[in-house]
């Protein structure tokens with residue numbers, strides 16, 4: 001009746017001690033004899049070892065969980081332990097039914113905390129009499145409800161069974177738990193209680209000495225010295241011989257190719273050595289924080305070099321939500337949730353392998369739906385049904401919460417190989433099976449229609465990946481990709497080489513993570529934090545023990561942002577083994593940061609060959625004619641062959657492209673003058689979201705329509721213009737017109753930019769805009785008293801070409817006011833009018849051959865149209881803001897002919913300043929125009945220069961005005977000014 005806890009220097013010593021103890025216990029007649037190993041790999045190894053000894057048939061070997069489950073079945077109270085899936089589903093139900101639901105806490109987070117507490121083996125009654133905070137008490141109350149739910153169902157937790165088992169089974173045998181690091185509380189308790197009636201031994205591996213290789217392969221002397229000195233006592237620093245080497249890319253772009261080369265070289269050298277020795281080659285083990293990702297990058301290149309590779313352990317798993325099937329399923333599931341479903345979720349389903357619909361049609365649906373706001377989801381489903389019965393059935397099943405039905409409908413499709421190549425197909429089948437198990441557990445636990453999809457989203461799905469070596473390639477070898485902790489489970493010297501990748505402090509952080517659950521458990525003395533430093537050291541030691549001939553350490557010197565990286569603790573501790581014991585001698589090689597003696601075994605890799613490195617290729621292997629290169633033109637100028645596409649549509653007599661002059665609108669010209677690259681991006685690439693929006697464009701279109709219809713209705717009533725003494729009636733009319741326009745918006749085609757509010761906040765914005773339009777009416781009465789608003793949305797250049805500055809100009813003028821002398825003023829409505837609209841705001845435009853032009857030219861271009869098309873004497877080109885500012889009139893700017901219009905005819909106090917000729921003669925000299933009419937002509941001449949520049953394909957960025965970069969989509973532009 002004993003309980004002993006010892007720590008031996010090595011795993012082999014720990015096993016030898018356990019072996020002796022069990023042998024003696026057998027001689028004493030103790031029964032049963034049990035050897036507990038920390039993981040499946042350990043169980044297999046121990047069984048192999050015992051099979052050739054007298055203990056082969058008398059010792060049971062298992063993990064803690066396996067042995068407890070077996071014993072609980074024999075001696076337990078008849079309850080059955082839940083598995084991880086059932087636990088999370090039941091905990092979710094308990095949390096959802098409890099007070100957490102009202103606090104807005106994340107169910108997922110609370111479920112994870114409770115699962116952590118349960119895994120340690122604690123029960124609610126363990127906290128009786130313990131002072132707890134309100135939130136801790138909440139967790140304990142949830143734990144109590146979970147216990148009650150398990151009891152009601154005749155289930156239990158395995159960790160609770162561990163605590164109770166010893167009392168139920170009257171243990172008289174000997175149990176040895178060998179090679180565990182830090183045991184959960186329930187397992188420690190089980191050992192202690194078994195020791196009260198029988199013998200219990202806990203023998204840990206202190207990782208201070210290397211275990212001898214047992215596969216007939218010797219370990220390289222340098223590696224043996226390294227393992228001896230790493231955490232044990234060594235007489236001298238390790239002498240570098242090249243068995244440990246370093247690959248130091250200057251950044252992540254320097255990684256792929258050189259790393260693939262080194263791994264392939266190690267694998268092929270081992271293949272040759274094994275062939276000579278007549279044994280099977282050992283694999284190269286590649287460890288990385290994200291080993292699966294690294295495998296996907298390097299695997300194909302290794303195969304090309306004759307090295308087969310595969311994933312192992314956690315690298316063989318992928319989160320359900322990251323699988324192709326999982327992503328698509330979660331979108332389909334979102335269709336069942338009225339609060340979560342959007343056209344994006346439906347589009348994702350259509351474009352996924354779940355549906356047979358071709359991608360082009362799915363994109364068409366997506367584009368059509370996105371052009372409309374407030375499109376009912378059912379209408380979109382009806383669209384789908386018109387094209388694809390299977391997709392519609394799938395979505396309808398999901399919307400009816402018949403997820404099992406949807407899964408059954410998908411099975412034949414999955415079996416038909418619709419999910420892509422073999423790897424994706426395998427991953428999808430695994431995700432499909434995991435989903436089936438989850439749904440069964442959810443329903444079994446009484447889960448309703450609101451399925452907690454987040455429980456399945458992060459579930460790990462086993463999907464091992466492998467690349468075979470290409471046939472006929474010299475060399476041949478094997479590489480295993482896995483995490484550091486999985487590599488630590490390998491037998492000593494069972495790999496030829498270990499490659500430790502991304503050895504930075506960021507990739508391998510060492511920190512204690514405290515959670516509310518760990519703090520709660522500490523209240524009853526249960527400390528469940530693993531010591532992260534000790535854990536890292538043990539993993540490193542065991543991982544290095546797996547190598548027989550060499551170890552390669554890879555560490556990028558800089559991260560993606562060019563910031564210097566820090567080596568991780570493991571890297572530092574390995575390097576320290578090579579340093580002289582004289583603490584004062586900290587000399588390092590400048591290029592590598594390593595002790596000089598080691599630097600000769602290090603390669604610093606530049607990032608120069610980005611393309612090859614990212615693909616995992618080695619630039620040295622790229623033969624003549626295979627170089628991946630292509631000619632790159634100047635980004636500032638379109639090639640001569642491309643300019644016809646650049647300038648866009650033309651009026652050809654035959655309608656053919658390039659058959660006539662270039663067609664441009666005044667606003668396009670103005671954008672080109674603001675910045676050629678902005679014009680190219682907005683007007684040619686059309687980089688804007690396809691979604692119907694609720695922004696300045698929609699509000700502007702609405703306001704323009706309202707203002708136009710307001711005047712048309714006024715004219716129909718026989719009123720030419722808003723009169724100062726009739727403002728109230730005009731405001732009532734404006735309000736009525738605005739309401740009518742609002743009612744029409746949802747039915748407008750997408751090309752008209754309908755203003756449709758989808759939220760309460762947007763509705764408030766619409767009301768505000770309407771108030772502004774009504775508030776604009778009194779100012780209308782003060783604008784251009786002797787002029788009458790005559791033309792609205794005057795279109796030009798559409799049916800009949802309008803020649804201007806060497807192009808065909810097309811567009812529409814918001815409003816033209818005319819007086820009885822045949823004079824006209826062009827009005828362009830704006831939601832806001834800034835200083836750049838003022839005729840005094842001018843600059844020379846390199847994109848117009850250096851001509852000095854007003855920063856805004858649109859209204860002055862319209863002036864020329866009115867002159868030529870309507871024969872009117874244009875005396876003003878004004879920008880009028882329709883949004884009155886608090887206590888001030890709406891903004892007004894532009895230019896008008898000072899000899900024809902008095903500043904008093906416009907309301908803005910600054911109007912005096914926009915009269916032309918300008919008060920300051922410098923302005924006229926700069927433009928080379930002594931009158932308003934000459935200014936209009938000069939603008940046309942300047943635009944001619946801009947058109948010529950555009951037709952030459954010049955699209956270099958040049959922001960001519962201070963606000964040119966506002967609303968420009970070229971976010972990473974080097975010339976951006978905001």
Ligand code: SF4
Nearest residue numbers: 675677678965968973
């Ligand atoms: S960010 Fe400015 S300079 Fe660059 S393309 Fe846009 S407008 Fe031109």
